[in-house]
Amino acid sequence: MRQITDTVLMVRPVAFRMNEETAVNNYFQKEIDVKDINEKAQAEFDAFVKKLKGVGVNVIVVDDVPEDDTPDSIFPNNWVSFHENGEIGLYPMFAANRRKERRLEYFARLEEEGFKITDIVDYTSAEDDDLFLEGTGSLILDRQNEKAYCALSARADEDLLIEFCEDFEYTPVIFKAYQSVDGKRKQIYHTNVMMAVAEEFAVVCLDTIDDAKERKNLLKHLKQDKKELVVISEEQMHQFAGNMLQVQGAFDKKYLVMSESAHQSLTKDQIAKIEKYSEILSSDLGVIEACGGGSARCMLAEVFLPKA
Template sequence: MTVQAPSNVVMIRPNRFHPNPETAADNRFQSLPTLGADEVAANAWSEFDTAVQRLRDEGVGVHVFQDERDDTPDAVFPNNWFSTHPGGHVAIYPMFVPSRRRERREDVIEMLKREYRVQVVTDYSGLEQDGLALEGTGAMVIDHIGRIAYVARSHRADPILLERFCTNFGYEPMVFDAIDEGGAPVYHTNVIMAIGTHFAMVSLDMIENNDRRADIAARLAEPGRDVIDLTHAQIAQFAGNAIELSTPTGLMTAISSRALAALDKGQIAMIERSTRIVPLDIPTIEAAGGSVRCMIAGLHLAKRNFTIEKAAK
């Protein structure tokens, strides 16, 4: 496992999946379903199960939890309510809309404590009562190598809470304004940026300030990464919503089939210099406004070695 690319992840199997009307106001990536509710939910289950099996076939450790509620349509996107960090640190986040606050679950955190070396759990979720939100690794795209949290300004990423998180976890905040072709602010940073060990993908054209744009490109490239500049059209196909993972046979990049089809040959070649690309077919789930990265909560934690620990006792 590299610092940037986890080898184990958490994924939540949806129950009554459907695009969430509470989040549609600022999520331009959502689309209305053309099928009935039961068919939409069934298609999402099938896409999810196939994606999990594909990741496991590649050697990724996937912890699957079943959502059992009827009022959590976005439960399939757990990366927004918790994140994990090297050194045994876990963060739990406040969410912007009420339905998403119901996605947090204690059994996931207890599993992390049981199977990984968790030292500290920092829970910011109580700040929802003060109207603050910081939606995890959707609002923040974290460079674990450079210790930078890249954040597009939005009401899903409160600046006060961001500063508190970065102070507590030891990251430098890199905040910027990002807008789509219609002039609307980007709702989550991880739809326009993905950071791997040896490459990063970002839509530089969506970053408004020229100086900030240059700063971000330079900082992403600092560790020796290739910086792949994505177009507005590619972002609309979720090309920025990918995640690099570690496997027993090397690094891989998980990305949706739709997103991969939007990349050109040169961009694909740059990614494949250091990772193999694994496409996941999730068109129904993408209708809710998130893609592969949103579905995967990476575990940047050391696993417990139960054999050694039992022998020591």
């Protein structure tokens, strides 16, 4: 299976703002005093899309629907995943106002673009039991080695993770990840803010995994699969240096996509490790990061579906 794709689905926001329903356990969100937040988010979004298209990434942009009032629609990777066997995963969401983001009409657009959908694997009924698994926010998929890395949290239920792994034939690599908030260790809301897995390397904030055995197990799997480690600090993680995604551009060239703040937080040594394998593509996502508590990776729903 391929680890990276040249096609991503992105949702252009129309009602972007700080989502009060997600702020309860997303400690990356901040209150900022900025006028016209949605317009600024749209400008950041459009510039990001332009950069991706500029290097040959196939970006399928769909528009959010204003009447649904979905402030986090810009982060589609939490509710959907697309797989090489033609299957789509649909995921249960922690915040009630995020559940309206799941718009199946977007799939028709993918079919128009020549992609084949064979089945939808729907986990959303778990919401009735207050159980959640927020897509590739919760799941870091090593598709090549068929492993699913997952930091358990209110948004990543262990039983649902196991169910996903059984359905899609992945091996679960389970741990808990924490960040310091006002002097207390609190669970990180999404795995994809503390780690990213590329073809040849993995970016990971080991300081977030407080349990030594869990940390050792995670490292064992990454080393087993010959991933070069790029270890980031918790401070760098707070600049979204864990929220990255490797994609393929024109001429099979690989890019590691991240925000400008993530890029600026990296050391020369970390950049050198990454650039052995991928060019870095970064874009200013300051307003989106502050209000949304998510960054570049969260905005990209990778499309691995086969062509019809």
